[in-house]
Amino acid sequence: MVKIARWSFEGTDHAGFVQDGRCIDLPEALDVQDLVDMGLEATLEVAERVLATDTQEAPSLEQVTLLSPIQPRSIRDFVAFEEHVEGVTASVDGASEVVPEWYQAPTFYFTNPHTVRATGEVIPVPSGCQRMDFETEVAVVVGAAEGLDGRNLESTDAHRMIFGYTIFNDWSARDVQAREMKVRLGPCKGKDFASTLGPWIVTADEFTDRHDDDGFLHLAMTASVNGQALGTDSLANMGWPLAELVAYASQDSVVVPGDLLGSGTCGRGCLAELWGRAGDLTPPPLVEGDVVALEVQGIGRIENAVGPRRGDTFPPASPARTRGRSAPPVGDQ
Structure with a gap:
């Protein structure tokens, strides 16, 4: 299995492969973006050469701090699990439904590639938030x-x-x-404060035998809070195979090496869905000190603690500036 990672060791950031619990550096001057620019086949050749050398002196996972495995060029996040949509609409609107438009084509939004965090980092609660949540997803790395x-x-x-x-x-x-x-735009600040990626990238060749005849990838996905599992789903329960999401993103547009595409939240993969099904805030929103762990079969596990909430908020628009406004003068007549 080829695992591509980034890590910090003795004050220096590194990129390379993880094998048998050791972190082996890429050849000098290469980084993860170089690998995705080279493509999968060339990357596997690099991995074969690097991992054939003596790696006994390489640091262990216990000695390093993992970083986000890639600094993505962009992040598109889809909403591709029907069960998730049913639960979240009940949480937001009080009635569980999937609108007909969801079935017509995949839907995604762009989130912030500059606020990506690694497993192990503390995730502060953003300003104005009293209902902190997570979402359990798999991301495709484009090469x-x-x-x-x-x-x-x-x-x-x-x-x-x-x-x-x-x-x-x-x-x-x-x-x-x-x-x-409610303004019919977004999400924006409700999302762009943090995303976690990790613990590494597992190359696509490792999952060839896990695709069914329709292209769906069968991997179990589990979320837990403070050690208590909230539910398990399969990546195969998406409405569209991951390749179709990549294809859709490329229509009248372009996807490039280093782009990430999220699967969307799996069934029972977040609190809001459970709130919708329960009819109240059970389990409760995340608070400082809670630990969220996500596991995906064949990839690994990421874990983050929740930090304090930032208290600053922005004031609302002033009525004096939004009401009774007249058109400015055009100029002297």
Whole structure:
């Protein structure tokens, strides 16, 4: 199994492969973005050469601090699990439903690639949030593929551009998100404060035998808070295979090496869905000191503690500035 990671060791950041619990550096001057730019086949050749050398002097996982396995160029996050949509709409609107438009085409939003966190980091609660939540997802890492420029892909070609997979926690300030989306735009500040990726990227070749005939990837996904499991789902329960999400993202647009595409939250993979099914805030929103762990079969586990809430908030618009306004003068007549 080829695991690609980034880590800090003795004050220096490194990139390379994790094998048998040891962290082995890439050849000098290469980083993870270089690997995705090279594509999967070339990366596997690099891994074969590097891992064939003596790695006994490489630091162990216990000696390093893992970083986010990639600094993504962009992050698109889909909402591709029907069960999640049913539960969350009940939480927000009081009635469980999946609107007809959900079935017509995949839907995604762009989130912030600059606030990506690693497993082990503390995640502060953002300003104005009283309903902190997490989301259990898998992210596709896009890589180069010969003859493809990432534009208007068919699903078979999109599959060739899937370089690997990592676990993705799309942290969510649910009350902030709900307010924003009443304006029919967003989410924005309800989401962009943090995302966790990790613990590493597992290359796509490791999952060839886990795809069914329709292209769905069968991996168990589990979330827990403070050691208590909240539920398990399968990545195969998505409405669309991951390759179709990549293809859809590329239509009239482009996906490039280093882009990430989130699967969306699996069934029972967040608190808001459970709130919708329970009819109240059970289990309670996350608070400082809570520990959230996400596990995905064949990839690994990420874990983050929740930190304190930032107290500053922004004032509302002033009525004096939004009411009774007249058009400015055009100029002298």
